[in-house]
Amino acid sequence: MTTTTPIEEDGVKRRDFLYIAAGGVGAVGTALAVWPFVAQMNPSADVLALSSTEVELDAIDVGSEITAVWQGKPVFVRHRTKEEIAAAEDVDITTLPDPQADADRVENPAWLIMVGVCTHLGCVPLKESGDYDGWFCPCHGSHYDTSGRIRKGPAPTNLLVPPYEFLSDTTVKIG
């Protein structure tokens, strides 16, 4: 009786090697072929290009705010009153669900700039409302304070502060 696949000393057959090699190449090849079909769903180049937006501040009076659009999302630009700033600073941050000092959330305390998207499930919170006179999300009842920090409700984190810089006293660049 002859055999076409001679047995090696350690018991590994030539066919075993071919079997694993073919399977391995097949698996890697499949993964490479699948990759473009998965990656095509990520943001395209033109979407990524919409990376910054500029806002004029001189038209925003103390105690009012505007909603700018950055990457398709609303961004709250609020000119805070002295009372709002005091309320935001006068908080024992160790008691907060997501502890963060007001000073870490603003560059200039008069201007609170943050993404107006509830960190729970993405609704736009309503200004000057809720138990802390900050923002209140009507969808699932999250209360944010005058620094945009989560105080009560299902949202896990504070409203996101986007990267921004003041280009002049009256212009801010978000993104």
Added chain:
Amino acid sequence: MSFEPKNPMVKWVEARLPITGMLHHALYEYPTPKNLSYWWTFGSLAGFMLVVQLITGIVLSMHYTAHVDLAFDSVEHIMRDVNYGWLLRYMHSNGASMFFIVVYLHIFRGLYYGSYKAPRELLWWLGLVIFLLMMATAFMGYVLPWGQMSFWGATVITNLFGAIPVVGDTIVTWLWGGFSVDNPTLNRFFSLHYLLPFVIVGVVILHVWALHTTGSNNPTGIEIKDKQDSIPFHPYYTVKDLFGLGLFLILFSAFLFYAPNWMGHPDNYIPANPLVTPAHIVPEWYFLPFYAILRAVPDKLGGVMLMFGAIAVLFALPWLDKSRIRSARFRPVYKQLFWIFLLDCVVLTYIGGQPAEEPFILIGRIATGYYFVHILILLPLVGMFEKPKPLPASISADVLPKDSSDKEASNA
């Protein structure tokens, strides 16, 4: 009783592709328990609604434009300008609700009569897979008109995936194709909304295949023992299903022609605005129980996990229910628990439609707790301690008058 065609043409095809014989077996001779009630009509009604949704959907897509600037107007174009467009769109939107009505009744029928128990576990699983696919399809379809509810529903539901630790944000960005729900999201939802119904058709074929392998359950929950227990599907159940279809179409038409927007939301006739969330956003009624469970937990990840868990536990039902008696007719304790569970689901539906404030939050938490207590604790315990009523000797013995059953059986 095998299929023996006489027509030479059919014979020729049958020898090469036995499709006529397969259909003959499935829709004609399929031995069906002779005691099926009208609760067994909802399976075929669900199949009918799938076909209605496919046909209306294909023609609607001939007039719809999947673009954020044009989608809303193209839907209004369908409603006002396209010949019978109003009819086709109302059929499709009310059809989705009708589809869920019959599927929910079909599922609760299965729960009452223990249709998920051995040997029908895979049949039950395939049904749940169809249910999940239906939810995904309905959700993406609701986004297409690009009204306020479309947009904010899409935002909230896609954000659910953001609760996943570490990779959540990456996944949400991948789902959106951007940094918010926008044109790429609308386009891919349209593509998938068109695809998934055909996937559902595939799983329905597996579902029916599994059904015809194990045979239909019936109100007694006992298996067919001999020929006297069954009747051929045609003409007995084709006619019974057609009569049920007639009644169902009256209900469908009542909504379609007299209250086509009753199950919708006025806010969805406002074009999507990414900067303003409607004061009170709610999903369509068929998602409300799951929405109530999501909101019952004051924690993002916890709420999302519990909501998906509410469906996941249904997959374990065949093993959680320890009772070997299928039908609730012979299970005095389970029968009561079934109705309490049904009531609990109705309460969850109601709570899901209410704003997130007291007393609805508390009621929602109690109802959510009971949902899981019923499935995970009560169901296994009842199966162990309940004393079932005596089962009939056979399906025939159950449906025929007691004194004449022997005579009837010998005549048959």
